[in-house]
Amino acid sequence: MLFSRLFVPTVKEDPKEAEVLSHKLMLRAGFIRRLASGIYTWLPLGLKSLRKVENIVRDEMNRKGAQEILMPFVQPKELWEESGRWEKYGKELLRFFDRNNHELCLGPTHEEVVTDLVRREIRSYKELPVTLYQIQSKFRDEIRPRFGVMRSREFSMKDAYSFDIDEAGAEKSYMDMYDAYMKIFQRCGFNFRAVEADTGQIGGSFSHEFMVLAETGEDVIISCDSCGYAANLERAEIGFIDRDVGLKAGHFRKVETPGQRKVDEVTRFLGVAPDKLVKTIIYNTDRGTIGALVRGDREINEVKLRNLLSLDVMELADEETIEKFTGGPLGFSGPIGLGIPLYADRDILFMENFVVGGNEPDTHIVDANIEDFKVEGFFDLKVARPGDMCPRCDGAHSATKGIEVGHIFKLGLKYSDAMNCTFLDKDGKEKPAIMGCYGIGVGRTVAAAIEQGHDENGMIMPFAMAPFEVNVLPVNSSHQGTMHVAEGIYKELLEKGVDTVLDDRNERPGIKFKDCDLIGIPLRVTVGERNLKDGYVEIKLRSDKDSQRVRKEDAVERVMSHVDEFKRC
RNA sequence: CGGGGCGUGGCGCAGCAUGGUUUAGCGCGCUUGCCUUGGGAGCAAGAGGUCGCUGGUUCAAAUCCAGUCGCCCCGACCA
Numbered sequence: 001m002l003f004s005r006l007f008v009p010t011v012k013e014d015p016k017e018a019e020v021l022s023h024k025l026m027l028r029a030g031f032i033r034r035l036a037s038g039i040y041t042w043l044p045l046g047l048k049s050l051r052k053v054e055n056i057v058r059d060e061m062n063r064k065g066a067q068e069i070l071m072p073f074v075q076p077k078e079l080w081e082e083s084g085r086w087e088k089y090g091k092e093l094l095r096f097f098d099r100n101n102h103e104l105c106l107g108p109t110h111e112e113v114v115t116d117l118v119r120r121e122i123r124s125y126k127e128l129p130v131t132l133y134q135i136q137s138k139f140r141d142e143i144r145p146r147f148g149v150m151r152s153r154e155f156s157m158k159d160a161y162s163f164d165i166d167e168a169g170a171e172k173s174y175m176d177m178y179d180a181y182m183k184i185f186q187r188c189g190f191n192f193r194a195v196e197a198d199t200g201q202i203g204g205s206f207s208h209e210f211m212v213l214a215e216t217g218e219d220v221i222i223s224c225d226s227c228g229y230a231a232n233l234e235r236a237e238i239g240f241i242d243r244d245v246g247l248k249a250g251h252f253r254k255v256e257t258p259g260q261r262k263v264d265e266v267t268r269f270l271g272v273a274p275d276k277l278v279k280t281i282i283y284n285t286d287r288g289t290i291g292a293l294v295r296g297d298r299e300i301n302e303v304k305l306r307n308l309l310s311l312d313v314m315e316l317a318d319e320e321t322i323e324k325f326t327g328g329p330l331g332f333s334g335p336i337g338l339g340i341p342l343y344a345d346r347d348i349l350f351m352e353n354f355v356v357g358g359n360e361p362d363t364h365i366v367d368a369n370i371e372d373f374k375v376e377g378f379f380d381l382k383v384a385r386p387g388d389m390c391p392r393c394d395g396a397h398s399a400t401k402g403i404e405v406g407h408i409f410k411l412g413l414k415y416s417d418a419m420n421c422t423f424l425d426k427d428g429k430e431k432p433a434i435m436g437c438y439g440i441g442v443g444r445t446v447a448a449a450i451e452q453g454h455d456e457n458g459m460i461m462p463f464a465m466a467p468f469e470v471n472v473l474p475v476n477s478s479h480q481g482t483m484h485v486a487e488g489i490y491k492e493l494l495e496k497g498v499d500t501v502l503d504d505r506n507e508r509p510g511i512k513f514k515d516c517d518l519i520g521i522p523l524r525v526t527v528g529e530r531n532l533k534d535g536y537v538e539i540k541l542r543s544d545k546d547s548q549r550v551r552k553e554d555a556v557e558r559v560m561s562h563v564d565e566f567k568r569c
Numbered sequence: 570c571g572g573g574g575c576g577u578g579g580c581g582c583a584g585c586a587u588g589g590u591u592u593a594g595c596g597c598g599c600u601u602g603c604c605u606u607g608g609g610a611g612c613a614a615g616a617g618g619u620c621g622c623u624g625g626u627u628c629a630a631a632u633c634c635a636g637u638c639g640c641c642c643c644g645a646c647c648a
Contacts, residue, residue: 009579011580011581011597011598012580012581012597012598012609013580013581013582013596013597014581015580015581016575016580016581016582016640016641017640017641018641019641019642034640036639036640037639037640037641090646090647092646092647108648109648138648140647140648142646142647143570143645143646143647144642144643144644144645144646144647146641146642151647151648155648157648209648218647404648406648407648439648441648444648457608475606475607476605476606476607477606478606479606506606507606507609508605508606508607508608508609508610509606509607509608509609510606510607510608510609510610511608511609512607512608512609513607513608513609514608514609515609517608526607528606528607529606529607530607531607538607
């Protein structure tokens with residue numbers, strides 16, 4: 001490709017619309033342009049990167065025997081009613097009517113469509129297992145799209161769905177995808193972790209997220225610094241050591257705490273540390289009003305609580321409910337004498353003589369102990385943080401930020417039951433297929449690569465994802481000797497199958513160097529009169545500070561050895 | 570949806586508190602010519618804006634008021 005013919009609108013200044021680095025650089029390097037909030041056009045360079053990621057994904061999917069299909073972007077309401085998600089999915093699902101007044105939606109994911117396909121076409125266990133995938137646009141009407149293609153409303157996603165006859169098969173399908181994802185993100189050159197995750201909206205029983213480690217990540221990963229345990233913040237379990245605590249009861253007393261509601265207010269007022277207080281948080285749920293207890297310096301992990309009790313609905317109680325059930329206003333709730341089911345975090349097992357709310361206005365209770373009230377049990381209910389104990393070993397948690405580029409789920413029977421996706425087993429009985437689903441945000445993967453690889457001059461794209469592998473850069477395009485050598489190297493590299501661009505623009509060298517760095521092309525061959533008069537050209541890796549002088553006859557060979565090295569890792 | 574900010578040539582901004590000397594300006598980019606070629610050069614001449622939109626106040630509005638649309642950030646929420 002000749003640079004002079006490329007549609008690459010590079011920009012010198014940071015665009016106003018972008019805040020995070022990958023977004024700024026993608027705009028500046030002419031990868032993307034915004035059409036509307038959360039909706040982007042991919043320009044030639046960006047699209048080349050996107051396609052390279054897609055091809056890696058395809059390759060690894062195909063190796064695992066997954067088969068590519070292409071499902072529709074527009075989906076009928078009826079299917080979503082069958083799965084129950086027409087009601088549950090909420091406003092992210094963009095709904096509309098066609099001319100015949102049929103209600104439709106733009107697909108945010110494709111469980112319904114693929115389950116419908118498989119239930120119609122698959123009859124026998126002999127046709128299973130099968131894993132189908134597609135790479136296609138999704139639309140989710142995000143509350144707040146942000147960071148360019150990192151969280152956009154329309155985005156390209158690889159989504160795969162597995163169907164198995166039994167648990168063992170489903171396990172294998174899941175592990176195959178896990179394995180494929182590991183390979184994909186290795187090939188993308190990422191520093192990443194596979195972490196245990198909550199299943200969220202998609203539903204199902206078990207799940208991993210693939211997180212690219214990056215400061216600007218929206219997710220927090222908790223990982224153990226001595227064993228391999230890693231989970232996202234929602235999911236991260238906390239270990240504990242059982243010890244004997246001398247328990248006393250019955251000597252608590254009320255104290256006046258006028259107007260002191262928050263933990264820091266109460267503890268400052270009483271002159272105690274926050275870890276000497278137990279917070280009581282009241283929730284309204286589909287199983288009635290409940291309370292959760294956690295040490296004053298920690299936060300309740302609502303996902304853990306929700307999962308513990310298998311709740312569909314769980315939200316913080318309003319002031320009215322709190323007054324009705326506790327007798328006191330918001331900020332003065334405590335477990336003693338409270339007539340609703342209480343679920344306590346395990347920390348509380350090891351506390352004594354602590355502060356709790358008094359369940360009446362302006363009152364707290366001091367010197368409370370766990371035998372002073374009744375709880376349903378002690379569980380791991382708090383949000384993990386660095387320094388907490390690992391649930392698997394005696395190591396400690398540390399926290400890192402990450403960008404979620406992939407997510408895999410064991411769905412179990414959620415959709416096959418709801419949508420009656422069955423097959424006839426060996427024994428002649430009809431059984432539901434066991435499903436799994438597996439997603440990769442393709443555009444987000446490109447953005448993540450930029451978050452992970454950049455410097456003050458621009459992107460440092462991983463070789464596998466760079467829009468071009470090599471840039472042959474003649475310093476002075478109007479100098480015939482220079483151009484002759486540059487063109488020769490360019491043509492030879494093309495013949496060897498290297499994705500090469502020749503910067504034939506009649507621009508001053510500064511502009512060419514800056515653009516080359518901005519775009520992040522991994523290898524640059526600089527051809528200039530200065531070295532050429534001695535028979536040399538220069539090869540520079542984008543990731544290196546210095547360049548190497550090589551004889552012009554050896555240039556192609558040297559480039560190829562770099563290319564081979566990139567391809568190996 | 571709550572809170573904050575922003576809309577002025579293609580991009581980034583100034584001007585707006587106190588309306589009129591501004592023919593709406595600056596930097597970058599763009600066009601033409603000359604010149605230049607190892608890190609976003611220089612000179613010269615140009616093109617390009619109904620100041621987001623609608624309405625109001627006024628002799629007079631980019632500037633004041635109201636409404637509206639769009640975008641960005643924080644939060645709730647979510648792959």
